[in-house]
Amino acid sequence: MTIAVLYDANRCIGCRGCQVACKQWNENDEVIPVEENGVQSKNWGSYENPPQLSARTWTKIRFTELEYNSKFHWVFTKLQCMHCEHPACVAACPVGALQKTAEGPVLYDDNKCFGCRYCMIACPFGIPTFEWDKPLPWIRKCTFCADRLSEGWEPACVKICPTDALELGEREELIAEARERIAASPEKYINHIYGEKEVGGTSWLYLSPVPFEKLGLPTLGSESVTVDVERAMGAVPPVLFGVAAVMSGVYWFIKRRDRISRERATEKEKEEVTK
């Protein structure tokens, strides 16, 4: 029973209302900053702005220009925390500052974090960002508007979306709805719900007319990225006690061997003296 959001690239018109609503609700500069992390904003040949997610931009629309069905298309992709079912950041965080809540959001706690940034390295989607320009920096990322959800409101981006490209709901129901949309117009969608299986499932689900790697979303397997780490960490207790036992054993054995050989030597000496 977790909540999720379904993003439909065929419905999105790239208005970036979600970007603005996110900044307003979370009080992250209500205008797009001219300079971010010391990098000057500049026209780089796209309406897409700012170029990257940052500690003040928790969501953005990526603009992709491509040709399919022998026509030029502008395809939009909304980027934000995917709120994974088995989040790498939660497994990575040494102090448990990131937690997956039962309702779905992956939440970050300022009061625990000490700024190691392992979550940023671990995230398979490259989402968490850091306040590089502050002397007291924290990690920042999309919160799923958990504060709004607890009031029974939709996240700011979902609320503002004028074309229903974003839809909040029960994860299983949204997956069913996504399947219906694909079945209803198979010529408009590829038969893949991004986030249904990726890294063990995410709370944000994507529908698109083109394969997701063309939108710059990482191609990921259905296995959670934490599997190998969990196996390695499971070996820690046996290794701890095993190594301690072996080392104690070796110490005891070698000490005993040396004592016996020393005793033999003194016995021999005594024998020689008595002779």
Added chain:
Amino acid sequence: MIQKKRSFPIGTFILSILVILGLAVMIIRYINGLGAISNLSDGRAWGLWISFDLYCGVALAAGGFTLAGAVHIFNLKKYHSVVRPAVLTAFLGYTLVILALLVDLGQPWYIWHAIIYWNIHSPLFEVAVCVMSYTVVLALEFSPAVFESLSKSNLPVVRHIDWHVPWHVIRAIQIPLVIAGVVLSTLHQSSLGSMLLMMPGTLDALWYTPILPILFLTSAIAVGPAMVIFESTLSTKIFGHKLDIDVLSGLARAIPYILGIYMLLKFIELTAVGEIGLIFSAYPYYLLWWGEIVIGVIIPIILFSLPDVRQNRNAVFWSSVLVIVGLVLNRFNVSMLALGMRPGYIYFPHWMEFAISVGLVADALLVIWLAYRFLPIIEHEEIIWVKIQ
């Protein structure tokens, strides 16, 4: 007390300048944030400090647990004279790691959160706990040298304290301490590898393998004796305590076996998962891969297997340097060069990042220099106080 007037050595002068420069950069960092002194970004959140100070620093400090284990647990008395320098450099290495983290962490004043907020599923939590406890273990392992020196001192208050008491306490728990050191080292040397297991999609397939923790531990054990050879040769040159060639060649003899196991594990793993072809096809990464294997593994195995090399101080020294360079390249590969970045970012360390790392190494070298001057490091009588009683 001072018999001879010493001229202020130029080496210590340069080291002091580097330390001061590092401190100045640290001040800028605490006022203006990490962005002001580094080229780190959201696309490359870990840089030079993690690769060099954490990944290389911890591995290169492996001489402490390998030598302490060899002498005190396996009772290889021959190497007794190098345990104390090895433990000292290991202790300084770990102190350096912690100091580097105090710069690298966003909120270093909360570093103690690792003690109260536990995420036992995080390999970094394990590294943090092991590094903290192992630094304490190393300090205790080394403390008898300090007590010995204090007991001979004429300082006002210090000379009235009976330093035999703590000395005997540490002596009594020496073996448990050494075992704890080996256990903690095994755990965190390997966990530094486990940390990278979180990035199956980002770390290049030539390096990513579920057995990374084992590879990390094996390569750390191999570089332990190489670092001891490296350090003791240098201290011979600077302080003039000549180490027995028998000790050096004994350490050198052990290295090919460990490196051999390491190389076999690497090749067998790549073959088993069917990715062995990458070592010829994955341009440009295979250049880095072959770099670390040829420099740090294949050539040292050959050189250290030759008896003539093992009997020649210079040859042993330079072969050890190869092992060390290979390990450094390996740690840089896995934690930086072969670890993918977010699209749209580039990274090359800022000069102030280098200033921090270089300043910390200068710190450690200054402390080593002081320790060799004032503490009984090399020529210490093993049982002086046992005789007294």
